[in-house]
Amino acid sequence: MRTPADNAQLALLLEVAGTPKPGNVDRHREYDDLRFEHFLAGSVGAGDGLRAAEADAAIGSAFEECVEGMSHQRGGNTQFGCLLNLVPLVQAAASNRLSPTGVQAVCRETTVADACDFYRAFEHVPVAVDDPPADLDLPDVRRGADAAMEIRERGLTLWEVMELSAPHDGNAREWVEGFPRSFAAAEEVLADEGTATERAARAFLRLLVEEPDTLVATQHGPDVAREVQERAAAVGDDLDRAAALAEEFVDAEINPGTTADLTAAALFVALERGWQV
Template structure:
């Protein structure tokens, strides 16, 4: 089957994961307020709303590649998740002129692959299998993607200086010598040995089976009102649950933890015990946040926090990435933009 035939087949079925991934990118940036992030009412000094629209359009070719190559369907059988991700990042950067959705694409690429694969489903097990199937070549492509844009990242773990992602393609010999797959690389940041360090939440998704993504998708699916408002409330829930990685990288772990505490205050959540309702996990995890608390979030109250975060330069970008991934899953499971 040719590339065009595969695309037409997906669209004729009315079930195109690439459309849903593109829509998730667009709805995520349209949600407001998302304290500290660009939204349809607020630009940052170096990022504008329309840049994210351009990034979503530019990333589509890479997302198409992720879907078309599911289950070994690439024309020559060699295109992996890493190559699809690299293509998406390059397209995003070319159209947006900057880094708008690097982290979103890192999460969306395996989700799209799982959704498009006839032998898997869009579930923690399905996307987990996609991540475990990655190769050293995928890791090399992931590192090359850092050459297309500037990405704010922390220092590598002790003993892994040769695997610093900021080295880009120069890290290829170390990756091959260590036989590091893309999932192996992300596992280095998912659970750092230093307990004071905020884990990389996006990397943790890859290693843990996307628990934050699927939890927040349920918040969105069971919420009411415009989808962009549901996304904004889910963003607050995710930020309240765990400190944001980007904030920790740019402003320090303590500021990241304080930002989460401030989000919890907006949701009127306690600090010592899991919230009532369907909260099932310990404080400090996404399962500690009750869906009802998210659904009842006062977006007017969140507006004050948004203004404060913008003034203080606190940008919870990783939380936005997770919100985008959750939107994709919610859309695949029936969420709609239509009233």
């Protein structure tokens, strides 16, 4: 049987293989500098960190180990956000707490050391982030390990970092709310029919309709993020229409990465709940 760490690795692979996922690297599409193979290498490299999470290592340290391992490929940041979601979910599954309240408890137990390791993880790959909003009272993540002193002085736990980030970041919101969108999407994957790569694509499309994608908003502004959401709503579950949209989004380099991060979380939960591949 696959362990939670195995299922997390498989979720990373099924996420990137899912096709068509408009704007993202998928089984049939890639960018010149961010290719399918980079995601395969990232998934393999994250293995040790995922197994550490399963073996009850601290969330921050397991996450940093995942990101460090992921970084040994030439595509840069492939799965930073996916791993941020998967690490607490793996730990919840390994301790029989894979429910919204269970994983929320795992997240709430994080410490100041976890926050420092989270910041350190930003040193391994270039993560697409904007200048922090004026009303966000947190050290800039781009400071990496240099932010540790401020984190310690202020006694900020990783939970508190995520809570403060939640209004600005789709992954942080999911993290502090007990992954409600991921758990709901997992149920849809389980109820869906068709191949795993089709189910992954439909999960992605549904999540894309729900909320503006944080990464698109960061890279292209909030108006484009809302437009992407509307275009996805018009496509619905229709994979042929999604394929046409995929060509268009890839050309425009519109990359709904945060939605992919949630898709990976949803696929993980579905695998843990008995989805047979």
